Amino acid sequence: MSSNGASTYVALSGGIGGAKLSLGLSHLLGEKLTVINNTGDDFEHLGLAISPDVDTTLYTLADLVNPETGWGRRDETWNFMESTAALGGPTWFNLGDKDLATHVERTRRLHAGETLTAITAHLARAFGISARVLPMADTPVRTVVDSDAGTLAFQEYFVRDRCQPVVQHIRYDGADAARVTPQIVSALSRPDLAGIVICPSNPWLSIDPILAVPGMREALRASGAPIVAVTPIIGGRALKGPTAKIMAELGLSPDIRTIAEHYVGILDGLVIDKTDEAAAPALPLATTVTNTVMHTLADRIDLAKFCLAFCAKLASQRGVKLQAGAR
Ligand code: FO1
16 A cells, blocks of 8 residues: 555546546545646647646646636736737737746756656646646647548647537547656556546547557556546536537537447446436446536535545455456
C-alpha cells in the first residue's frame, strides 16, 4: 500500500467535462490521483506550443480556470490579443495575457529540450497542484478531422469553424510513433492502484487519442485495476461540445448503448445518468446509475466519490469471482 495506506487512482481526461470530474477526484485524492490528459488537441499557434486539455486540467485543479468558459484563466486581460489584432495577426484562437505565459514558458522549455511530461509537472508544481498531471505522450499526436470542409486540424474544426463542418473521419496523426511514457507506466503498475476512471469527455475527440498510443490499452488492462467510464451522453445529448453531432455524422445513434459499445473491451463498468436508467439492463457491461450532471463543486466531488465506490464494488465482485472459480 502507498504511504498512508490510501489507494491511488488514474483518470483519463480531455476537455472541460473531464477537467470537472478530475477536480472532484483531486479533492478526494490529492497526490493519490494521476490525470492522463489528451494532447490530440495540441497545436503550434503563433509559434507557441499550445496544449489546451493539459492546461484546462491544470487551471481547473488550481482553481484558476475561467468559470464561464471552462478553459483559459479567470480574471484575464487581453492586451496581447488586442495588440495582435492591431498588427493584423490571427485572433480566432483567444490567448489571454496570463494564459500566454503558460504557452511561452512551455515553448521555452520544449526548445531547451525538456519533455512535455517534465514541463507539465513543473507547471502543476508552480500552480500548487498535488495531483500528478501527465500528457498522454511526449511526442506529438494530432487529432485530424476529415470533413465536408476538407481536412482540418483539431482547433481549426473546434474553435475556428465552431464544429460546423460535417465530420466524415477522425484520425490521430503521430499516434503510431508515440509511446506510453515511463510516468504513465509507473502510475499504472502501482500495487495500490485501485481504479481507473475515464472522465465524461468526448470518446472520439478526447479519449480515443489517449487509447491510440501504442500499448496504452494493454497498460490500462494489465494494471489489474477496475476501469470505469462516466458517460458523456445524457438522454441522447452531450452537455457541452459536439459529441452527439459527431456521433450522428459518423452514423452512430447518440445514445448510451453506442457509448457502451464504443468502450467495450476496455471497460469494466459504465456510470450513466438517472435520465437513461431504463437503458441500463440492456447494456453489454456492468452499469450503475447516478446524477452525472456537475453544476457545483459538490456535484463534482459526489460524482467522483460515486466512481471510486463503483471501482471498489467491481474489484470486490472480481475478487469473489476469482475465489468462486479459483483457477
Ligand atoms: N475554445 C474556444 O472555443 N475559443 C477559443 O478562443 C479558445 C482558446 C483557448 C486557449 C487556450 C486553451 O487552453 C483553450 C482554448 N479554447 C478555446 C478551448 C479549447 O479549444 C478546447 O478546450 C479543447 O481543445 C477541447 O476541449
